[in-house]
Amino acid sequence: MTELPRHLPSSTTLHGARWQRSSRSNGMNNCVETATLDSGPLTGLRAVRDSKDTAGPALLFSPGPWETFVDSLR
Numbered sequence: 001m002t003e004l005p006r007h008l009p010s011s012t013t014l015h016g017a018r019w020q021r022s023s024r025s026n027g028m029n030n031c032v033e034t035a036t037l038d039s040g041p042l043t044g045l046r047a048v049r050d051s052k053d054t055a056g057p058a059l060l061f062s063p064g065p066w067e068t069f070v071d072s073l074r
Helices: 061-072
Strands: 032-036 046-051 056-062
Touching: 056 061
Parallel strands: none
Antiparallel strands: 032 046, 046 056
16 A cells, blocks of 8 residues: 655645635735645545645645644644
8 A cells, every 4th residue: 555645845736626724814824725635646635735835835634633633723
């Protein structure tokens, strides 16, 4: 079994990803954006990138660890 990557050097390789910002973002590009990947071998993973560098790297999370992270912020 091939191990999935934990990050991508450029989020632009995620063609068709629908990036979303937090509803608490003030529009100044000072937050992160997330996208749930729904095609290809990365289906089901959550991608996270810096909104100031949309062509920069993206971290990839599987659903369980992402939910644990978000729950810990609440």
